Amino acid sequence: MTNNTRFVSGDEAIAMGARLARPNVISAYPITPQTIVVERLSDYIENKSLDAEFLHVESEHTAMAAAMGVSSIGARAFTATSSQGLLHMAECLHYASGARFPIVMMNANRSLAVPWSIYGDQRDSLGLLDSGWIQVYCEDAQEALDMIIQAYKIAENPEVLTPFMVNIDGFVLTHTYEPIELPEQELVDGFLPKYETLNKMSFEEPKSLCFSTSPEDNQEFKYMQDMAILKSIDVIEKTDREYGDIFGRYYYGMTENYKCEDADAVIVTLGSVCGTVRTVIDQMRDEGYKVGLLKIRYMRPFPIEDIRDIALKVSNLGVLEKNISFGYEGTVYTNVNSALSGLDLKIKTKNYVGGFGGRDISKEDIREIYIDMIENESFNNRVEYIGKECEYNEL
Amino acid sequence: MRPKVRKYIRPKKISEYPNTPAYESGHLVSINAGWRTFIPIVDSKKCIGCLQCYLLCPDGVIGRTEEDKVNIDYDYCKGCGICAQVCKFNAIEMKKEDK
Numbered sequence: 116m117t118n119n120t121r122f123v124s125g126d127e128a129i130a131m132g133a134r135l136a137r138p139n140v141i142s143a144y145p146i147t148p149q150t151i152v153v154e155r156l157s158d159y160i161e162n163k164s165l166d167a168e169f170l171h172v173e174s175e176h177t178a179m180a181a182a183m184g185v186s187s188i189g190a191r192a193f194t195a196t197s198s199q200g201l202l203h204m205a206e207c208l209h210y211a212s213g214a215r216f217p218i219v220m221m222n223a224n225r226s227l228a229v230p231w232s233i234y235g236d237q238r239d240s241l242g243l244l245d246s247g248w249i250q251v252y253c254e255d256a257q258e259a260l261d262m263i264i265q266a267y268k269i270a271e272n273p274e275v276l277t278p279f280m281v282n283i284d285g286f287v288l289t290h291t292y293e294p295i296e297l298p299e300q301e302l303v304d305g306f307l308p309k310y311e312t313l314n315k316m317s318f319e320e321p322k323s324l325c326f327s328t329s330p331e332d333n334q335e336f337k338y339m340q341d342m343a344i345l346k347s348i349d350v351i352e353k354t355d356r357e358y359g360d361i362f363g364r365y366y367y368g369m370t371e372n373y374k375c376e377d378a379d380a381v382i383v384t385l386g387s388v389c390g391t392v393r394t395v396i397d398q399m400r401d402e403g404y405k406v407g408l409l410k411i412r413y414m415r416p417f418p419i420e421d422i423r424d425i426a427l428k429v430s431n432l433g434v435l436e437k438n439i440s441f442g443y444e445g446t447v448y449t450n451v452n453s454a455l456s457g458l459d460l461k462i463k464t465k466n467y468v469g470g471f472g473g474r475d476i477s478k479e480d481i482r483e484i485y486i487d488m489i490e491n492e493s494f495n496n497r498v499e500y501i502g503k504e505c506e507y508n509e510l
Numbered sequence: 511m512r513p514k515v516r517k518y519i520r521p522k523k524i525s526e527y528p529n530t531p532a533y534e535s536g537h538l539v540s541i542n543a544g545w546r547t548f549i550p551i552v553d554s555k556k557c558i559g560c561l562q563c564y565l566l567c568p569d570g571v572i573g574r575t576e577e578d579k580v581n582i583d584y585d586y587c588k589g590c591g592i593c594a595q596v597c598k599f600n601a602i603e604m605k606k607e608d609k
Contacts, residue, residue, distance in 0.1 A: 213531065214530065214531060214532075215529070215530035215531075273529075276529070276530060314528075314529075314530045314532040320534070321534070321535040321536060322532050322533060322534055322535050323532065323533055323534075323535045324531070324532045325531055325532070326531050326532065326533060328531070331520070332520075332527075335521070335524060335527055336527070336531055338524065339524060339527065339529065
């Protein structure tokens with residue numbers, strides 16, 4: 116405990132992180148599925164602890180369109196959303212990334228209708244991996260707060276200029292309370308200088324922003340976007356080290372390994388469930404099971420090298436995700452397998468999906484995954500639903 | 511004011527493109543009149559400078575001369591004929607354009 120320790124919800128941690136980053140404008144739709152993040156930010160503006168404009172807009176689509184306007188004059192924009200709201204923004208997500216506006220947004224990972232549910236899973240943001248945004252997934256409120264600050268630093272890097280989505284699990288992180296360390300404003304100001312960009316609306320040097328192209332030039336801009344996100348891997352690693360040196364918390368860049376060195380079986384997963392997996396690993400290691408965790412932090416850019424490195428050491432990978440691409444498999448699993456192609460490894464991979472619409476992934480579920488990975492020589496199903504509440508028909 | 515046309519030199523390398531889809535404003539890179547089949551011809555003797563055509567041209571290609579009469583920028587005129595339609599003095603005639 117220090118003087119800077121606060122006991123707050125994940126939402127408040129995000130709002131505090133956003134305040135420290137000194138955004139000029141918060142644009143947000145205030146009603147369901149919005150979280151408390153923007154409510155807190157409007158409090159901060161009201162009590163003058165944050166010098167920003169608050170734009171109450173009529174939809175998430177407009178929240179993102181307004182954020183683009185903010186970014187286009189070289190100001191810093193922040194918004195937050197969740198589930199259906201994120202999907203309502205989908206058109207503008209591509210627009211913002213194509214225009215290379217370094218907007219930062221928090222997304223509370225929550226289920227998509229129908230059946231209607233306000234609870235968590237990761238189908239919302241994973242369904243938008245192709246929107247050209249950097250996507251990070253956080254394990255706890257502290258990481259979420261720290262990532263908002265890092266997000267601006269990475270997004271605004273002139274080599275990157277790409278919008279940034281900070282994902283945290285709905286309810287599990289957004290609505291639970293935990294102690295966090297609040298960084299000093301002065302240190303954040305030193306870490307995150309004022310945003311400067313050459314490409315902005317200005318009377319002095321008028322520019323056409325978001326211009327059209329003929330087919331002869333369009334692909335080149337898509338290539339540059341792709342390259343910028345690939346290049347962001349270096350910026351992400353460097354920013355994480357720099358942040359750790361100043362604030363004392365390192366997140367190890369693209370991924371984090373937990374007890375993988377001698378592991379027989381490694382769960383690859385993302386988000387808050389990593390915390391539960393760590394606990395199960397500690398318990399199972401006491402019983403003699405060699406098990407580990409590869410925590411995927413970034414889904415875009417994708418940690419290809421880290422996945423390949425782990426696959427060279429561990430021949431049994433289970434990908435756990437709160438997501439399914441109906442009719443195929445979990446998208447995280449598809450991405451992991453694709454990273455392994457061409458390596459010519461004898462490696463066993465399997466997809467475990469569950470935790471839909473707010474169902475808890477329990478310690479027992481995770482233990483069963485490890486046992487399944489260790490004991491089953493071959494897998495009949497590539498995709499295994501976990502945490503079943505009744506018997507499922509096999510195809 | 512006539513638009514400034516600046517020749518577009520297609521980049522040979524990616525690094526010659528702007529890093530975002532943003533570029534200096536105030537010019538065009540091509541002329542655009544290829545759709546036209548009828549061309550408006552202004553009879554400056556009949557034109558009284560009422561500027562109805564200037565106000566109503568959907569492409570903004572009708573300019574004002576120093577004598578407050580009109581001239582047409584054929585590089586961007588699409589030949590829609592609205593100017594001839596609104597002219598109360600029959601000062602603009604649409605003529606079939608030979609190509």
